[in-house]
Amino acid sequence: MNQRYYSLDVFRGATVALMILVNNPGSWEHVFAPLEHAPWHGCTPTDLVFPFFLFAVGNAMAFVIPRFKTAGTAVFLQKVLKRTILIFAIGLFLNWSPFIMWQQNMLVPKTWLWTDAEGLPHGIRILGVLQRIALCYCFALLLVYFLSPKKAAIAGALLLLCYWVLCYYLGNATDPYSLAGYFGTGIDKAILGDVHMYHGEGLAFDPEGLGSLLPAIVQVMIGFFVGSYIIKQGKTAIMLKQLFIAGMVLFVVGLVWSLAFPLNKKIWTSSYVLYTSGLAITILGLLIYMIEFKQLTGKLTRFFDVFGKNPLFIFVLSGFLPRVLGLIRINNGITLSGQPQYLSPFGWFYQHICKNISADLRVGSLAYAICMISFYWLIVYLLDRKKIYIRV
Known part of the structure; x- marks a missing residue:
């Protein structure tokens, strides 16, 4: 590069x-x-931040894939597995930290499982933002490494469609996309256990759960495809034009899909993936135009x-x-x-x-x-x- x-x-x-x-x-x-964040369905500016970061993870992957392929598959797998485990472990460490807590005016160890003053059980949350980043990075990188670009794109589309089918047919028949009707909560409870899940919604429900991992992987893959295209085309007007077109297409498709499969960050719907990826591509295109083409850099760009x-x-x-x-x-x-x-x-x-x-x-x-x-x-x-x- x-x-x-x-x-x-x-x-x-x-x-x-x-x-x-x-x-x-x-x-x-x-x-x-x-x-x-949107209370449930919908998308606020805050709901764009996490998918934009996953998109950026995919961009970065596009720059390292050539080095991985040069090093060989064995080295690639070793590095990917090591990085995945490390980021996941850091996320778990963050959830567990600072390893002690106040209970009845005393500092006590924060154990894997504990009971509060009222005798209610609690546990360390297993999943979270960093854990999602680790898993998405791992599976997205495996897909784009072992599959051709065309097959990887098809795999990404199938993941989005399959997730829609799973949500609809395995969720509550009356409202499969609701908090109570979402199918992924049952999977998380079975694998993680209630006490090791997020309870910010008033019940055991994890917004970084295992079910919604499928579409989130695609978010990283889209970032990879965009990064690869930018690298291949170079700083040209055609590249910039195609970026804006791709961004608008994904944005519109996501918006139209949301009529049947609502935009929702907390269950990371497939429409949400396309909608936010389209916006990410468009904003990235604007930044490329201002920074790479017009050389508009200064204190603000330095700040970020x-x-x-x-x-x-x-x-x-x-x-x-x-x-x-x-x-x-x-x-x-x-x-x-x-x-x-x-x-x-x-x-x-x-x-x-x-x-x-x-x-x-x-x-x-x-x-x-x-x-x-x-x-x-x-x-x-x-x-x-x-x-x-x-x-x-």
Whole structure:
């Protein structure tokens, strides 16, 4: 590869930055609508961030596949398996961290299974964002490595269609695409167990579950196909034109498909894959035009670029640090029930600084998120200045 695409670095860095931004509001109860996920069906700007990152993972794969093929299949399999296990393990580590917790005013070990003060069972969540990235990376890379481009594209289309069929025929007949009717929850419960699943919806349901892994793999494959096409065509007007056409086609097909198979991030519907991939291609095309063709670079592109140079490290740190600081309890007075109220250092910063910025609590919540993204940017900026890049 003789040509470097700075636009791809900026695209990847922007997705990491936005992932950190939407995951770190001052208060989950006070968030502007565009920074919230859709309650169920639908797609907000926040719902674009994770699929865009998987798309970017596929872009990066296009640059390493030639080296893998030169090294040979045995080396390829060894490296892919090692990286998959490592990223999955880091995700599990993040879910388990910081390995101790407050329980009845005492710090106790956070074990694989435990019961709370009311005797209810809990467990470490097995799946998550990094685990999905690991599995999608693994299976997508295997498909594009061992299959020809045409056969890989057919396999991707079949995965999307098969997932639709599975959702429709194995889900609840009255509403197969609902939270209660989704077929994948039964699979996750059987394999993972209720206590090791996500409970943010009020019941055991995992938005990064095993069932919805199938279409998410295709998201990475689409990123790979786009990256391969960009490499092959080079920085030409034809390449850019074809990107915009492909982006619009996928966007429209996804939108039309959503009339029968609704856009839904939480069960990662096939229409959602095409819709978000179409938008990702279009935005990437715009970045290529502005950065590669018009040379419009500056402070904004530099801001995002440094996130893309240490993406996994800074994402993990943004999840790990609040958990560790959560062990530090700052007394914030007595609640109406007569119990002491404690805040973490980050929580204190929001409550006593950011929350007071405006009567509209969403403003303070956003200000806190911006402070967090600025804090993490400073870390990756300093790492970049010292040429420290933490790879997996």
